[in-house]
Amino acid sequence: MIRTRHVFLLTVFLASVSSQNLTPESPSAEQSLEAATDENGEEQCTSDKTIIEKLLNNYKSFRTPSETGVIVWIEVWVQEVNSVNEITSDFDMDIYVTELWMDSALRYEHLNPCKYNLSLNSEILDQIWKPNTVFINSKSANIHKSPFKNVFLMIYPNGTVWVNYRVQVKGPCTMDFSAFPMDQQSCHLTLESFSYNNQEVDMQWMNWTTPLSLLKKEIVLPDFVMSNYSTYLKHEIYPAGVWNELTMTFVFSRRYGWYIFQAYIPTYLTIFISWISFCLGPKMIPARTMLGVNSLLALTFQFGNIMRNLPRVSYVKALDVWMLVCLTFVFCSLLELAIIGSMGARSENRQAQQQKQQQDEETTKQQKGRENSTCSHLMSPSSCPNSPRICRNHVPNDVPQSFKSYGSTDPRMRKRLIIASSSTISHAPNANRAEKVLLLDGLEETQFSQVDTKFSSMASIKMKKHWTTEEIDRMSMIVFPGLFTVFNIIYWTYYLTVNV
Numbered sequence: 011m012i013r014t015r016h017v018f019l020l021t022v023f024l025a026s027v028s029s030q031n032l033t034p035e036s037p038s039a040e041q042s043l044e045a046a047t048d049e050n051g052e053e054q055c056t057s058d059k060t061i062i063e064k065l066l067n068n069y070k071s072f073r074t075p076s077e078t079g080v081i082v083w084i085e086v087w088v089q090e091v092n093s094v095n096e097i098t099s100d101f102d103m104d105i106y107v108t109e110l111w112m113d114s115a116l117r118y119e120h121l122n123p124c125k126y127n128l129s130l131n132s133e134i135l136d137q138i139w140k141p142n143t144v145f146i147n148s149k150s151a152n153i154h155k156s157p158f159k160n161v162f163l164m165i166y167p168n169g170t171v172w173v174n175y176r177v178q179v180k181g182p183c184t185m186d187f188s189a190f191p192m193d194q195q196s197c198h199l200t201l202e203s204f205s206y207n208n209q210e211v212d213m214q215w216m217n218w219t220t221p222l223s224l225l226k227k228e229i230v231l232p233d234f235v236m237s238n239y240s241t242y243l244k245h246e247i248y249p250a251g252v253w254n255e256l257t258m259t260f261v262f263s264r265r266y267g268w269y270i271f272q273a274y275i276p277t278y279l280t281i282f283i284s285w286i287s288f289c290l291g292p293k294m295i296p297a298r299t300m301l302g303v304n305s306l307l308a309l310t311f312q313f314g315n316i317m318r319n320l321p322r323v324s325y326v327k328a329l330d331v332w333m334l335v336c337l338t339f340v341f342c343s344l345l346e347l348a349i350i351g352s353m354g355a356r357s358e359n360r361q362a363q364q365q366k367q368q369q370d371e372e373t374t375k376q377q378k379g380r381e382n383s384t385c386s387h388l389m390s391p392s393s394c395p396n397s398p399r400i401c402r403n404h405v406p407n408d409v410p411q412s413f414k415s416y417g418s419t420d421p422r423m424r425k426r427l428i429i430a431s432s433s434t435i436s437h438a439p440n441a442n443r444a445e446k447v448l449l450l451d452g453l454e455e456t457q458f459s460q461v462d463t464k465f466s467s468m469a470s471i472k473m474k475k476h477w478t479t480e481e482i483d484r485m486s487m488i489v490f491p492g493l494f495t496v497f498n499i500i501y502w503t504y505y506l507t508v509n510v
Contacts, residue, residue: 055124062134065116065165071139074210075113075169082141083110084201084256085216088224089176094183094195094234094262097321100149101197101260102180106225109143109173110216119167132161135173141213142205146255147198151179183262187320190327191269194237194509200257207251215241215256222258234262263509273316273329277336280305280312281494284343288487292354292479295347302344309337328505335497339490346486350479357479 074080087106094101116138118128145151153175154160160176183197203211215221222241229236238261246255284305287298313333320327477485 056121057124058128061118061121061123065118066137069115071137075139079210079212080111081212081214083214083216086222086258091229094231096185099183099185100180101183104178107175107177111171113169113171116165117169123167128165130163132159135161135163141203141211143201144204145179145199146202147182147200149180151177153177187323187327188325189505189508190329191264191266192328192505193264195262197260198257200255202253202255208254213254213256234264237261237263273312276312277309280308281336281339284340285490287347288483292350295351298347302347305340309340339494350482353479
């Protein structure tokens, strides 16, 4: 494209040089142009100055070149893209705008010109008719003045007018941050004639060459790279008629390498650090709490630092999804830590109760042992016979005070009384001793001991079904990385292909 344009310009230049070579050699170029005849008496070519004076003598700049309308061909060369701003949703670029149309009032081929074309400055452009082309949607547009006004004007002998502007223009962009930072932004520039509808000025893209081209092989910005560009024509209806709008579309793809190093890799490391707490064990609660809280604070700081330079949109961005899921993983690790701490506290309380119960049982056994020894001593013939103490299972079976079962053996019978009459125990050492009431609960104790054994076995089975803190940590070491891997596969597969 650029090569074709350069060949065209070179052809024009060679034609101009050849036309100059047709003039006779003389000591002064100005004198040769002013000459009327040559040596053979033939008519000489007309100078540029004379042609311009004749063309502008009766020229009306307010009159359109044709009563039936004029076709204006447009071509744009993109020199450089200066910036793409997400906050203000616009882009800034330097372009060359080429306009080409036919004006029969500027024909001078009948004047025998010395040059094939006339290269003029912007002062002449102000004196001829122009299509008044504007960037209808631009925020600002300025013709470069470095150091003078960058306007090129060329008039051909057949009345073709070629105008080229070097313009710095700022246009709007349609920002969509749903896939940020793997997003693509689309920017638009629209050209149209501000003063004439398409019945008077029919603006068209050049169809014999590429209407939009780049002067550089690739346009790369710190955050974006131009990935695509295109043109299209649209007929816009206004109250004054129908206008042809020539629109250029530029697609910029974000270079997300900076966000990989500044957002994604640090969050990966933060997530991995939060998983170290699973390996510390249930007794390292302070250290695990410090890891979890620091990871949460680090993610929050990174998220706020990146979002500070972006517009406040009301929809969810790709980076929002990433950060929120990472925060959820860290929060779940803290939640797992809370569960482990709660289970550990209950386990410690249970162990303390068991130790206390064991101590109480040992104390009770010691007291029972002392009581049994005392009772056996009292039941001896030489012991105190008048003691009202009730003893069990320590009376020999061959003595009258031995236990005997009377009546029904129904286990619902809580107490059975064996009353030893005075006649039965008359042969005892103390015959006047009152009747002794003995509580017989041997059968009850046997039955209740069997029930306790059954309940204890069932409780042990239920306890085996409960998770221990070590088992929860081992399960977390597998579940958390597995779920995070699945999330990464879904996340990167979707957002890397959403704009393809």
